[in-house]
Amino acid sequence: MINKERLTNKFISYVKIDTQSDPHSDSTPSTEKQWNLANKLVDELKAIGLQDVSIDENAYVMATLPANVPHDVPVIGFVSHFDTTPDFSGTNVNPQIIENYDGKDIILNKEKNIILSPDYFEDLEQYKGQTLITTDGTTLLGADDKAGITEIIMAMEYLVDNPEIPHGKIRICFTPDEEIGKGAHKFDVEKFGAKWAYTMDGSQIGELEYENFNAAQAIVRVEGKSVHPGYAKDKMVNSMYIAQDFINSLPRLETPEHTEGRQGFFHLSNIKGDVEETVMEYIIRDHDKTHFEARKQMMQDLVSDICSQYGRNCISIEIKDQYFNMREKVEPVMHIVDLAEKAMEEVDVKPIIKPIRGGTDGAQLSFMGLPCPNIFAGGHNFHGKYEYVPVESMQKATEVIIKLAELTAKKYE
Numbered sequence: 338m339i340n341k342e343r344l345t346n347k348f349i350s351y352v353k354i355d356t357q358s359d360p361h362s363d364s365t366p367s368t369e370k371q372w373n374l375a376n377k378l379v380d381e382l383k384a385i386g387l388q389d390v391s392i393d394e395n396a397y398v399m400a401t402l403p404a405n406v407p408h409d410v411p412v413i414g415f416v417s418h419f420d421t422t423p424d425f426s427g428t429n430v431n432p433q434i435i436e437n438y439d440g441k442d443i444i445l446n447k448e449k450n451i452i453l454s455p456d457y458f459e460d461l462e463q464y465k466g467q468t469l470i471t472t473d474g475t476t477l478l479g480a481d482d483k484a485g486i487t488e489i490i491m492a493m494e495y496l497v498d499n500p501e502i503p504h505g506k507i508r509i510c511f512t513p514d515e516e517i518g519k520g521a522h523k524f525d526v527e528k529f530g531a532k533w534a535y536t537m538d539g540s541q542i543g544e545l546e547y548e549n550f551n552a553a554q555a556i557v558r559v560e561g562k563s564v565h566p567g568y569a570k571d572k573m574v575n576s577m578y579i580a581q582d583f584i585n586s587l588p589r590l591e592t593p594e595h596t597e598g599r600q601g602f603f604h605l606s607n608i609k610g611d612v613e614e615t616v617m618e619y620i621i622r623d624h625d626k627t628h629f630e631a632r633k634q635m636m637q638d639l640v641s642d643i644c645s646q647y648g649r650n651c652i653s654i655e656i657k658d659q660y661f662n663m664r665e666k667v668e669p670v671m672h673i674v675d676l677a678e679k680a681m682e683e684v685d686v687k688p689i690i691k692p693i694r695g696g697t698d699g700a701q702l703s704f705m706g707l708p709c710p711n712i713f714a715g716g717h718n719f720h721g722k723y724e725y726v727p728v729e730s731m732q733k734a735t736e737v738i739i740k741l742a743e744l745t746a747k748k749y750e
């Protein structure tokens with residue numbers, strides 16, 4: 338159905354363009370090189386024949402596929418990001434194509450002995466017989482999220498070429514800087530003008546997500562008193578011991594390494610200290626809003642307890658919310674998830690619905706007034722040299738987009 342060779346070539350042409358974002362930059366996009374792909378995408382969208390193709394001063398690319406039915410259909414949108422993570426090199430990506438994968442080890446790089454093995458990455462087994470695109474072991478691949486971009490463009494092209502498939506007005510947007518948490522920051526929701534949208538930014542085939550963590554960051558500061566150790570009796574206060582009390586008073590099993598599914602956690606991500614001062618950085622995560630609030634309260638209470646124990650303001654905490662679970666924004670419009678589920682089933686993809694143990698741009702967009710569940714883009718092992726994507730998964734994701742457009746138009750007939 339979806340031309341495999343054309344899809345593959347398009348994807349490869351995108352991943353060869355370095356679009357790594359930079360968390361230390363204040364500009365948008367955070368790196369100049371992201372313009373290279375953004376501008377190319379503008380040209381391609383125009384060439385396909387989409388309308389209102391635009392790129393703004395922050396490199397957000399938008400376009401419209403006009404409706405081809407006479408009745409009113411809500412405008413829906415598809416979103417993906419063109420930057421790649423700052424965590425791993427995206428320079429000189431040299432994709433390898435493995436046709437008819439035999440289910441065995443894949444040598445990514447002979448010289449450096451880098452092997453992509455199903456012994457370690459069991460997910461590989463389900464793609465036996467398929468076409469895989471991998472790295473050469475020296476960079477990431479960038480399927481996150483250039484697979485999503487490829488799928489959206491292929492789907493729009495298909496709908497233009499096959500006007501007998503009914504659909505309402507469709508808006509698409511490609512964003513910069515998702516990987517540094519800013520993909521939604523300068524997203525003009527009003528200009529986008531969709532009733533709801535989907536990010537094509539999930540991992541393996543079938544993934545459908547509309548729940549993510551509630552997230553906050555906490556900085557805990559402990560103040561000690563440094564005195565010459567030889568003359569310290571009843572005078573020295575060692576901030577590191579107080580910090581240790583604080584750490585040990587939080588539930589040890591409610592940490593990332595002991596939790597899964599919908600279980601929340603406290604995560605001590607950094608600690609720096611000497612006698613005089615210790616600073617701890619925590620992140621707090623929970624899908625449940627009530628539990629999330631209780632976790633923050635628990636940390637506050639602990640700080641008060643320790644202060645009263647030492648009889649002075651020796652410890653303080655600063656908590657900042659980061660993002661919230663989109664579920665509360667999606668549940669009132671649950672039909673948008675149902676439609677995605679149905680679209681998957683109609684193209685023989687088994688939906689895998691699970692809560693994200695992290696955040697997405699869709700979560701931020703949902704709180705900006707654009708409910709936005711996340712659909713698989715097909716890749717695995719994001720943000721590193723073992724990243725790969727089966728071409729068949731990208732074909733299926735493209736079909737899901739097309740089917741979603743069709744089902745939405747039919748639902749409102």
Ligand SMILES: [Zn+2]
Pocket residue numbers: 418481482515538
């Ligand atoms: Zn992504």
